[in-house]
Amino acid sequence: MPKKPTTLDEVPQPSSVAAVPAKPSDGTAWSVKQAWMERTYEPAVARRPERSDEFMTVSGRPVEALYTADDLTARGVELDADVAMPGEYPFTRGVHPTGHRGKLWTMRQFAGFGTAEDTNQRFKRLLANGQTGLSVAFDHPTLVGLDSDDDLARGEVGRQGVAIDSLEDMETLFDGIALDGVTTSMTINHPACVLLAMYAALAQKQGIDPSVISGTIQNDVLKEFIAQKTFVYPPRGAMRIMGDIIEWCTETLPRWNWVSVSGYHIREAGSTAAQELAFTLRDGMEYVELGLERGLAVDAFAPRLSFFFNAHNDLFEEVAKYRAARQLWAQTMRERYGARNPRSWWLRFHTQTAGVSLLGQQPRNNVMRVTLQALAAVLGGTQSLHTNSLDETIALPTEENAIIALRTQQVIAHESGAANTVDPLGGSYFVEALTADLADEARDYFDKIDSMGGMVAAIEEGFPQREIQEAAYRYQMEIEEQRRLIVGQNAHTTDYGEPIEYLYIDDSAEGQQVERLAGLKDRRDDQAVRVALDALHAAAAGEANVMPRIMDAAHAYATVGEICGTMRDVFGEYRETPIF
Amino acid sequence: MAAQRIRVIIAKPGLDGHDRGAKVVARALRDAGMEVIYLGLRQTPEMIVQGAVQEDADIIGLSIHSGAHNYIVPRILDLLEEEGAGDIKVLVGGIIPERDIEALSERGVGAIFLPGTTTTEIIEYIRQAVGGRAT
Numbered sequence: 254m255p256k257k258p259t260t261l262d263e264v265p266q267p268s269s270v271a272a273v274p275a276k277p278s279d280g281t282a283w284s285v286k287q288a289w290m291e292r293t294y295e296p297a298v299a300r301r302p303e304r305s306d307e308f309m310t311v312s313g314r315p316v317e318a319l320y321t322a323d324d325l326t327a328r329g330v331e332l333d334a335d336v337a338m339p340g341e342y343p344f345t346r347g348v349h350p351t352g353h354r355g356k357l358w359t360m361r362q363f364a365g366f367g368t369a370e371d372t373n374q375r376f377k378r379l380l381a382n383g384q385t386g387l388s389v390a391f392d393h394p395t396l397v398g399l400d401s402d403d404d405l406a407r408g409e410v411g412r413q414g415v416a417i418d419s420l421e422d423m424e425t426l427f428d429g430i431a432l433d434g435v436t437t438s439m440t441i442n443h444p445a446c447v448l449l450a451m452y453a454a455l456a457q458k459q460g461i462d463p464s465v466i467s468g469t470i471q472n473d474v475l476k477e478f479i480a481q482k483t484f485v486y487p488p489r490g491a492m493r494i495m496g497d498i499i500e501w502c503t504e505t506l507p508r509w510n511w512v513s514v515s516g517y518h519i520r521e522a523g524s525t526a527a528q529e530l531a532f533t534l535r536d537g538m539e540y541v542e543l544g545l546e547r548g549l550a551v552d553a554f555a556p557r558l559s560f561f562f563n564a565h566n567d568l569f570e571e572v573a574k575y576r577a578a579r580q581l582w583a584q585t586m587r588e589r590y591g592a593r594n595p596r597s598w599w600l601r602f603h604t605q606t607a608g609v610s611l612l613g614q615q616p617r618n619n620v621m622r623v624t625l626q627a628l629a630a631v632l633g634g635t636q637s638l639h640t641n642s643l644d645e646t647i648a649l650p651t652e653e654n655a656i657i658a659l660r661t662q663q664v665i666a667h668e669s670g671a672a673n674t675v676d677p678l679g680g681s682y683f684v685e686a687l688t689a690d691l692a693d694e695a696r697d698y699f700d701k702i703d704s705m706g707g708m709v710a711a712i713e714e715g716f717p718q719r720e721i722q723e724a725a726y727r728y729q730m731e732i733e734e735q736r737r738l739i740v741g742q743n744a745h746t747t748d749y750g751e752p753i754e755y756l757y758i759d760d761s762a763e764g765q766q767v768e769r770l771a772g773l774k775d776r777r778d779d780q781a782v783r784v785a786l787d788a789l790h791a792a793a794a795g796e797a798n799v800m801p802r803i804m805d806a807a808h809a810y811a812t813v814g815e816i817c818g819t820m821r822d823v824f825g826e827y828r829e830t831p832i833f
Numbered sequence: 834m835a836a837q838r839i840r841v842i843i844a845k846p847g848l849d850g851h852d853r854g855a856k857v858v859a860r861a862l863r864d865a866g867m868e869v870i871y872l873g874l875r876q877t878p879e880m881i882v883q884g885a886v887q888e889d890a891d892i893i894g895l896s897i898h899s900g901a902h903n904y905i906v907p908r909i910l911d912l913l914e915e916e917g918a919g920d921i922k923v924l925v926g927g928i929i930p931e932r933d934i935e936a937l938s939e940r941g942v943g944a945i946f947l948p949g950t951t952t953t954e955i956i957e958y959i960r961q962a963v964g965g966r967a968t
Contacts, residue, residue, distance in 0.1 A: 393847065393848035393849055393899050396848070397848050399848070405848065405875075405877070406848070407901070407904055408847070408899075408900075408902075408903065409847055409848055409849075409899050409900065412899060412900035413849075413898075413899055413900055477850075481850055482850020482874055483848070483849075483850050484850075521851070521853070522852075522853045523853045523857070609853070611948070612948060612949040613948045613949050614949045646928060646947065646948040646949070647928065647930055647931075647947075648928070648930050722856055722860075725856070725857055726856075726857055729857050729861070729951075729952060732951065733951050733953055739949075741949070742949045742951075743951070752931065755930055755931075757930060758900065829874055830873075831871050831872065831873030831874070833843075833855075833859040833860050833863075833869075
């Protein structure tokens, strides 16, 4: 907000306006911005310096005092071609002509802890509170393909998500919830093939044809090596399974989003906005190329590819990131891969607010951070949104804090006006300039990664990993050198209020789950399990698609650990070389 | 004679892969002149203690976001005692609920650093805790 001038000195003087001629002596047009800088801005700064020598985004991108049409001209931005209109190529302003006027985003709060019963109850409460989609958080053993009774799972069963060992646990998780009446997002990656097969098997048991079920598996196997680090298989094995999933979903689960290409974790690992954008889209391109290698027509599978981005504190940079992502993806799909179906050009995305931005200090302030971040996602045209709870840095959310997070979205939806018009920040010189800059930076990364031989090769060289580590360290040092102020951390540090209450998860889930698993292993037909796992082994070692074999194994009540272990025997197990 | 450098083991026990904090801290300690050995992900208590004893570490820094600290940390403290290496200070960073902080401190953890801690605070803590060494 402009400050009201307090002395006559600070009011631009008419004489100084007249001092700058309309045209320079060589006859070229003056830049309007440059003229303003010389005439008004620089004298003002000379009289009173700005409050900092450097202004920068959360990503460390320098920000100028003012953006005008000149900044778009300098970047070669053509508003008609590059920005265009909502619902029209290249979709910078949105994939839907009506934006959030037609339909609000899906408010999809990620939930899961303890046993399948615990999470089932929370699902039912969230549905009753107006949530429109389910999202499953799995515990760490499940995320890395281990059973609850594995030695390495000790202390982690049901801790940060729900423990799922078999189809029986899936039956409990969705008890009383018809799978044709909800959309379900499952946040799981290398073992995604197993959990998806179990979900489809559960649909069959509910009497529902899997072809009508709808939802998303994260299944972004490459970003596991870059950021999230819940890998199981080495890149080559992971990509083999990925190819099988693309083929199987295209034929059998046409309404399923078989990948949510995720920048979220890349950003959480400390990347800049441009790195999040570039590495995520380049991972997506690698999956498209895999589908093409499998002989699928690009328009047969690309429409089911979706994205998942972070929403950090810098509202304008984040909005620009989503806009640049839509533009880049549309251009890439059309130009590079020859897609003809507009749905293949659409970048649809889920957003989660930045867990990494939240503090343990003065935790109530996190509600304001989440609000800004959620607003950025909405202004950027997200299709679905998870808002973090204020207690995220301390524990899993309490019921109350989870509701505050959901209500934050509802306030933005119904009270802020942000959902009343399409792409409200489109045409802002600043946002359009940022959009162009982020897209350019991403294109440079694409070129670099292409020259390395693609994303798998770049990952093997440690390239994206190193870039992110550098950015993470730079950010931390900016905070420690007071170049970046964070309320409650290095500014305004006086604490207030009573300590907040948080959810405490006791160890009982682990014991219950291990017991339940032992019971299942007693009851099931071991011979049927053996036959199914042998068939899976043969498929993995050969060329047959593993997905139908995993589904058979799920029906036989083979466990996640047994199914993943069978494929580990064939594809090997990934070990990271630690670098810092 | 040059003072011996402080030797620090940094590790991520358990299955969680959130290693940003561990790596930023590892690098900051190295830049502060300490000898840092980063063991990496999915380290069992046995692997960590073995590493610390072999490397003659002064400090073990554990980064835990998985909620498994009540199992992992006491196990490491016990193993250190068994190895006669109880003088190695154990620090924990990550997501640790308050009621566990008290219990872990009583159990003998040197310090627990929550999200929002600066690397400067950690460096200062280590220098004081180890004491008597130049860096």
